[in-house]
Amino acid sequence: MLLKQSVNQVFCLLQDLRNYQYTLHTIDNLFIHMEMGKSCIKIPLRRYNEVMKVIHSSNEHVISIGASFSTEADSHLVCVQSDGVYQTQANSATGCPRRVTGASFVVFNGALKTSSGFLAKSSIVEDGLMVQITPETMEGLRQALRDKKDFKITCGKMDAEELKEYVDICWVESEEKVNQGVISPVDGKSMEGIQSERILQGDFETEEKLMKCTEVFYILKDHELSSATPYQFAKEIAVACSAALCPHLKTLKNNGMNKLGLRVSIDTDLVEYQLGSGGQHLPQHYLNDLDSALIPVIHGGTSDPTSLPLEMELIFFLTEYLF
Template identity: 35%
Template sequence: MEVTKDGHYVLHEQPDVQLLQKKFQTIPSASVDFCVSSCLRATVRLVNLQCCIGETVWCFTTSGMRLVGQDEILIVLAKQEDDFLPPRDIFVHLSEIWLHAKQGNVIGNLGHSIIGLGGSDVGFLGNRNNAGFLFIRQSHQCMAKLNLPEAPYLFGVLMTRWEVPWAKLFPLRLMLRLGAEYRYYPCPLVSFRNRKPVFEEVGHTVMNLLCDFRNFQYHLPFVENADCCMEKGVITMRIPRYRYDQIVKVCQTANEHVLPIGLSFSSRVDAHLVCVQNLENGQYETQAINIHDKGRQITGTSFIIFNASLKGTEMDECRTSVVEDGIMIQTSAPGLEQLKAALKSVKNFTFKALSTPAHKNDEGPSSLPEERNAVVIEWTDERKTCNAGVKSPIDGKDMTGIESRRVSLKHSTDFVNGNLSVRCTEVFLDDEKDPATTTREELDLSRLAENLALATCSVLRMHLYDYRDSGITRIGLRVCLGPDIVEYDVGSKGERFLPPVLMEFDDKIMPLLNECARLWGNRPRLEMELLFRVFPH
């Protein structure tokens, strides 16, 4: 595909291969657009990442995944000597991801995809051990020279078939293990197609007790955005208050003797425990990786297990041990019950280090190295991190922390004008009151969003070609309801539409808002923003 001076795309169905190869002869190369499908485009560029990883790479950047509710994707693949063109297998797999997302199977952070090559003898990217991709968000990694898509986006890191069980059940362990393999914290963004696997047969691991490696029916319970770190003799577990429901669920499903909790990767730590499998004997060992040229001060962990195995101790005493890439907290049965009660009551809790040494008849992993650390479990008022980097098309408002819901194709309607369409793809809801404590029997917000989307699309459809000629592909509609306010805004490219343009929306939108305002009454202010996308039909 080529872009004309007026911003339109010209598709070459049978491009000149030699001419295409010339485009990639210089490094960095020009960006070349490939049409994967009518709604999905992949931009490819050949760049040299000498600044960080020291490799020449193909950078694949998608555009169009958001139409089916999927974050845009980057795949950074190390170039081989016999690569004259970007590998075709990547385009095929991006198409598979798009089709799966269209069916409602969307990939998120630390999600994965599996290659669908069927009976191919060559294998994906020329290696039958390549099985799919682990998808991660960028944290400390360098992104210089990469073509970045619209936020939020995911990086796909190639994984082997031996690593698939970990991608399904404990992806954070796999991500950090890849970081240790390449000494790049926390994980390199570059994929190497012929690398050796970092895990083989699962073997003996503490995760055998918490995950189903045979049928993949259950796994370690996770609490999103909760983290745990070790610093100066203190182990601190931090839980955001907005994850209270997840903590209660973990406490209710745990048995009376063990409380395991899977944690998230935290950007506030500068090092992390890593679980490394010795491929000669299958045993698991503990290592640590840290940010390059920075000493270890705060070390993160991947999970924490509270184990009621101590006897004859005070309720607030504990013994701590490092287990693979996590922490084992041994306490008494009453101490564990007290902890669960504190978690359900949203109260902080502290265990002090056990003052007496371990006894041989103590139950639990006494062979593990004992650490004399106090343990602090605290609730935080941290802001939500969802939709980081997302900006409103109306005025550039930062949408970080505002919950949104992707509109699936089953619940969306395309409004067509010629060979262009418009669709509502996402709804942002900024409510001043906790949704769990708000009764919304009189006003169904889902129905309101649906009616607003239909009304807005009916107006936008008449101007799709004008939007295309102006380079407009994202349009936002923001509505505000409150005791003393009923208003809406429409805009794109960081600018509100002018009043003469808004007059076309008044007849469709204001009757809906006035009726909703009557039902909303004196409840706290509600702000809802709908995102629309213009695309080729």
């Protein structure tokens, strides 16, 4: 059986002492499946570049990765807070026996000492999985990830013949079913199958209203999404749009426009954008205010012709500011 550990263990491992924040990079379509006696971490081959980003940004002792919700699992770990205490539960599909349980993240902690008497330890920590391994195993795991090779971790006591558990890290070919049922606020078109990325951007607030960009969809034309995707460019556009719309937040919110979409299209001979909510374009006076803020940013991001053509859609949410 997997052991239950304190949430503080994970927080201490993941805490960035320079910025006093917790960091966990989530990889789309990476799944963690736990069964009796074994766990399997399935990594899509197409996400190799993102895995390398995790490797390069992590310290030598810890690798932490967020996972996607798995529709293949018949239950999933959830973390519930009650009276200040965190508890782990496994929510199961109605009427289904629990065979495969999904998890939200995995943390590999490479600080296990050989003197502990354990080959490795696997533990449930809140809604995720923590695997404690020796420094030698950590180096082997890192090399396997770099080489796109599967890797098996044997958990349990060194002198125990039975009661072994296994954690398998597997590279898989997968049909990525992303953003199912999502539609564009700009014109109501389906965004299903379009790859997206979360955006970390600060709030813009005025008159007790908040505006935040949460996600960018890459509507690519002639090239695949890769590590060269202009995430920073998207953030600059998000900041410019938020600043320009800040004076209008109260009006937008009062008119029921809680979710906005900004679609930007760029090619060698084309630069345009559309702003909409609820499948309808916003009135022209909002666009007039956006021109002076957006056009310089958009033109500034088109200096690399190899990244063109490019089309992206940014999603913004408007909420009340709660004191």
